[in-house]
Amino acid sequence: MTHWREVPPSHARQFLEPGPVVLLATHDAGASADNVMAMGWHQVLEFTPALISCLVSRGNHSHALLRRSGECTINVPTADLLDMVVRIGNCSGADCDKFTDLGIEREPAAHVAAPLLPQCHAQLECRLHDDAMVGQYDLFILEVLRIRAATSPKAPQFVHYLGDGQFMLSGKRVSRKRLFKPEMLGI
Numbered sequence: 001m002t003h004w005r006e007v008p009p010s011h012a013r014q015f016l017e018p019g020p021v022v023l024l025a026t027h028d029a030g031a032s033a034d035n036v037m038a039m040g041w042h043q044v045l046e047f048t049p050a051l052i053s054c055l056v057s058r059g060n061h062s063h064a065l066l067r068r069s070g071e072c073t074i075n076v077p078t079a080d081l082l083d084m085v086v087r088i089g090n091c092s093g094a095d096c097d098k099f100t101d102l103g104i105e106r107e108p109a110a111h112v113a114a115p116l117l118p119q120c121h122a123q124l125e126c127r128l129h130d131d132a133m134v135g136q137y138d139l140f141i142l143e144v145l146r147i148r149a150a151t152s153p154k155a156p157q158f159v160h161y162l163g164d165g166q167f168m169l170s171g172k173r174v175s176r177k178r179l180f181k182p183e184m185l186g187i
């Protein structure tokens, strides 16, 4: 028999966290500086234009930089970068230069001033598409302009945050392609 426990509604992330944790990088033109934060709260919204939403809390330095510049890169780290991800998410660019202090590598992006993080498996260059929900929810709707992804490994291991300092690493991949209608496999 299954035994059940009550879980506080505020712990919904333990079951619904979409992951993977990503690194959102911004550029501060005024200070000629780059910044980066860890982010687990994001969501794909549309194929074309390629829209995603990101929750960047107004308490974070990145919030003001993203709002002001209207640009960022979203970099997808693999499990080997987990300690760096946690360190990035536990300090603020308002107090330090994370790239220098944490030894984070960077390269210029093609379409935005924010840097790419080449240690990550994939990099998405994004432009602010709609800020209508920023005021109330800190929710930015971004358009993905370009994606660069490493050709190997074929099945990278991403990290998913469960709260309370606990992470889940993505695991075995399985296919059910044969059960899909062809039109459902478009993208």
Ligand SMILES: Cc1cc2nc3c(=O)[nH]c(=O)nc-3n(C[C@H](O)[C@H](O)[C@H](O)COP(=O)(O)O)c2cc1C
Pocket: 021, 035, 036, 037, 038, 039, 040, 041, 042, 055, 056, 057, 058, 059, 060, 061, 062, 063, 085, 086, 088, 089, 090, 091, 092, 093, 094, 161
């Ligand atoms: C694993 C992890 C996931 C996080 N996810 C988010 C998130 O989705 N949204 C957010 O606003 N902050 C999130 N944070 C917190 C920010 O990354 C953290 O406050 C960061 O230090 C902000 O940096 P900044 O002040 O330089 O922008 C997360 C932190 C960690 C460690």
